Amino acid sequence: MNSGWCLLVPFLALGACSLLHDNLPNDPPTVHLARMTCQSPNTASLDTLINSADAVCRVQRGGEVRFEIRAADEDDDPVFYEWRAPSGGSFRDAQAQETNSWFAPQTIVGSSEQFVVQVLVIDRNCDVIPDLADRQRCAEDARVLIENFLVEVVQRDPLLEVTSDATSAFSAPQIVIDAFGTDPDGDQLEYHWEPIAGDSLSIWSEEAIRDGETGRQIGSRAVVAAFFPGSHKLRVSASDGAANIEREIVLHVFIEPPLPAGGTVHLVLPTGQEYEIDAYEYPNARGERPQSASFFQAARLCAAAGKRLCSPDEWRAACQAGQTRRFSSIDDLAAYDSRDHFGVRFCNVPGSAFSQFSGDPTAQLAPSGSFPNCGSATGVFDLTGNIDEWTAALDDAGDLAVYVAASSVSASGACDGASLVSTLSIEGQDPYDLEVLAEIMADSPLQTYEQPLLGFRCCR
Numbered sequence: 001m002n003s004g005w006c007l008l009v010p011f012l013a014l015g016a017c018s019l020l021h022d023n024l025p026n027d028p029p030t031v032h033l034a035r036m037t038c039q040s041p042n043t044a045s046l047d048t049l050i051n052s053a054d055a056v057c058r059v060q061r062g063g064e065v066r067f068e069i070r071a072a073d074e075d076d077d078p079v080f081y082e083w084r085a086p087s088g089g090s091f092r093d094a095q096a097q098e099t100n101s102w103f104a105p106q107t108i109v110g111s112s113e114q115f116v117v118q119v120l121v122i123d124r125n126c127d128v129i130p131d132l133a134d135r136q137r138c139a140e141d142a143r144v145l146i147e148n149f150l151v152e153v154v155q156r157d158p159l160l161e162v163t164s165d166a167t168s169a170f171s172a173p174q175i176v177i178d179a180f181g182t183d184p185d186g187d188q189l190e191y192h193w194e195p196i197a198g199d200s201l202s203i204w205s206e207e208a209i210r211d212g213e214t215g216r217q218i219g220s221r222a223v224v225a226a227f228f229p230g231s232h233k234l235r236v237s238a239s240d241g242a243a244n245i246e247r248e249i250v251l252h253v254f255i256e257p258p259l260p261a262g263g264t265v266h267l268v269l270p271t272g273q274e275y276e277i278d279a280y281e282y283p284n285a286r287g288e289r290p291q292s293a294s295f296f297q298a299a300r301l302c303a304a305a306g307k308r309l310c311s312p313d314e315w316r317a318a319c320q321a322g323q324t325r326r327f328s329s330i331d332d333l334a335a336y337d338s339r340d341h342f343g344v345r346f347c348n349v350p351g352s353a354f355s356q357f358s359g360d361p362t363a364q365l366a367p368s369g370s371f372p373n374c375g376s377a378t379g380v381f382d383l384t385g386n387i388d389e390w391t392a393a394l395d396d397a398g399d400l401a402v403y404v405a406a407s408s409v410s411a412s413g414a415c416d417g418a419s420l421v422s423t424l425s426i427e428g429q430d431p432y433d434l435e436v437l438a439e440i441m442a443d444s445p446l447q448t449y450e451q452p453l454l455g456f457r458c459c460r
Helices: 003-008 010-019 132-141 295-304 312-320 434-440
Strands: 030-038 048-050 056-060 064-072 080-084 099-103 112-122 144-154 159-162 165-169 175-182 190-195 201-210 217-226 230-239 244-254 264-268 274-278 388-394 400-405 418-424
Touching: 030 056, 030 144, 056 064, 064 080, 064 112, 064 144, 159 230, 159 244, 165 175, 175 230, 175 244, 190 201, 190 217, 217 230, 217 244, 264 312, 274 312, 295 388, 295 434, 312 388, 312 400, 312 418
Parallel strands: 056 144, 165 244
Antiparallel strands: 030 048, 030 064, 064 099, 080 112, 112 144, 159 175, 175 217, 190 230, 201 217, 230 244, 264 274, 388 400, 400 418
């Protein structure tokens, strides 16, 4: 032993004096105790004691593992400890000796990742020796024992609950769906809603559902619009930043009440006068496209059915449904301003699904009943949109005033937007007598005037 050097540096005696045995071999330290206490994924505190470094400790992301190690040296050398985490994580005290805590990373790769925590048990503390040559001899003589602890850090998937099927009437402007999520690891979840395939659905808004007491988000509410009746698919997902869980919802959108095949609807004017009006534009049959006609042709076809052309007041009353409606639909056209199209909601006006089919307006005409909400307040359909309609009534002078209620697939005219086209002097004769009407119109342009988007419906 180099006792002279030890006397010069007495404060290093514990770490280095017994290091310089020139003739005797240096035996490595031995571990008597190596154990760890884990914070298991289902708990919020340390709860699992593992009395072996060979076992695997499972913790959640950010979880704590507490280590305890006891070692001795047969040469009676002091024992020193050095903690390492080569694959990640952090220690409570990097300079700790026999006990220490390691904290798992907040993010991992995949659903689980294994980490090795090492403790080096050394019978020399060579770093405190000032002389370089002596420090080198110390390092050559030192014995190191490496104890490895294996920790598995797990990422548990979020849980997501939402109905798999939802049902709504097409007359409802919106469908509200709630999804509730929880995360076993306590992570905050981010939600996302999206339609599956096509553009038959639109997510109008998403908002957080929060616990009334804590204010913590516990779910997400989506407000959805369906642009067509039928079945549609919607997807909601919840992510904790590492795992993403998805669920699909099938929306069944039905027409209620069912649309009539045709027929007439009984209504009352504000004056109290009762009348009947066709449910659809001529030929007044669900599924049939409306027909264009001249004014005289329209009057003749209505007469053949025992009816007459509707008056502007009758047409407007049916369109406004006894209120001050601008359009005949129960849908709000302004709600779809940002959409490329709104399917068969509202009415067949610019922006509808049919208006996208062709640049030819006649090819954009929809079969009657294609827009269930375009008149469901009264049961008289397509007064707004699709095709303009002839109307006529006696004016104050007793003449026959001919109007066009202009609202078609080319322009969404208002319920009160009928325009006077011509006034026919009937000189006290019956305007609904076809022979009289033919004679009156003999020299009128209305005798043959016809437009591809100008049709009619009948009243009585």
